[in-house]
Amino acid sequence: EPEVTQTPSHQVTQMGxxxxxxxxxxxxxxxxxxxRQILGQKVEFLVSFYNNEISEKSExxxxxxxxxxxxxxxxxxxxxSTKLEDSAxxxxxxxxxxxxxxxxxxxxxxxxxx
Amino acid sequence: GEDVEQSxxxxxxxxxSSVINCTYTDSSSTYLYWYKQEPGAGLQLxxxxxxxxxxxxxxxxxxxxNKKDKHLSLRIADTQTGDSAIYFCAENRDDKIIFGKGxxxxxxx
Numbered sequence: 761e762p763e764v765t766q767t768p769s770h771q772v773t774q775m776g777x778x779x780x781x782x783x784x785x786x787x788x789x790x791x792x793x794x795x796r797q798i799l800g801q802k803v804e805f806l807v808s809f810y811n812n813e814i815s816e817k818s819e820x821x822x823x824x825x826x827x828x829x830x831x832x833x834x835x836x837x838x839x840x841s842t843k844l845e846d847s848a849x850x851x852x853x854x855x856x857x858x859x860x861x862x863x864x865x866x867x868x869x870x871x872x873x874x
Numbered sequence: 875g876e877d878v879e880q881s882x883x884x885x886x887x888x889x890x891s892s893v894i895n896c897t898y899t900d901s902s903s904t905y906l907y908w909y910k911q912e913p914g915a916g917l918q919l920x921x922x923x924x925x926x927x928x929x930x931x932x933x934x935x936x937x938x939x940n941k942k943d944k945h946l947s948l949r950i951a952d953t954q955t956g957d958s959a960i961y962f963c964a965e966n967r968d969d970k971i972i973f974g975k976g977x978x979x980x981x982x983x
Binding site: 791805864866 | 904905915916917919922924962966968969970971972973974975976
């Protein structure tokens with residue numbers, strides 16, 4: 761069964777530091793996403809990525825955030841200068857295309873900003 | 875409004891049926907989903923329904939869709955302690971998933 765993987769599972773960083781969260785989507789999928797879940801709250805869409813560019817981003821995804829697909833397999837989320845309120849679980853998801861129904865979610869990276 | 879709405883808590887006795895309700899917003903959503911999240915874990919797709927269906931059954935799970943009222947429900951028959959989790963209703967909107975706040979299902983012995 762193909763799956764989305766994410767590393768690390770838990771990242772602790774100090775406020776103001778840069779972090780990079782990594783994801784390996786399913787290999788024949790074309791659409792990639794990042795979602796965020798602040799503890800006790802709902803899962804929120806951050807950004808979608810298709811054909812090597814951002815296709816949509818939410819208002820949460822400000823200039824501190826960036827995404828990249830540096831090679832054929834990895835999909836990364838970078839937060840340039842972390843804030844306390846960036847502490848959350850970050851989920852990567854991949855999606856084969858509009859004719860299919862399922863977005864496959866990774867297990868998440870818990871980011872703790874101190 | 876813009877939100878997917880669902881009640882926050884549900885308590886059910888073991889062996890009874892659980893029914894979790896949700897209202898969604900976008901009548902053009904192609905797919906509607908139920909995700910399960912156990913404590914400290916990721917998101918597991920439990921089941922989904924295509925918008926031109928009104929019911930889908932999958933073992934102990936029954937999904938009902940009322941498209942006119944934009945109402946989705948998940949019924950879990952013979953609820954077990956392993957069903958204790960947060961259940962997220964979600965809709966597909968412009969190829970992204972919009973989630974509700976989740977219903978925490980608590981199983982009483």
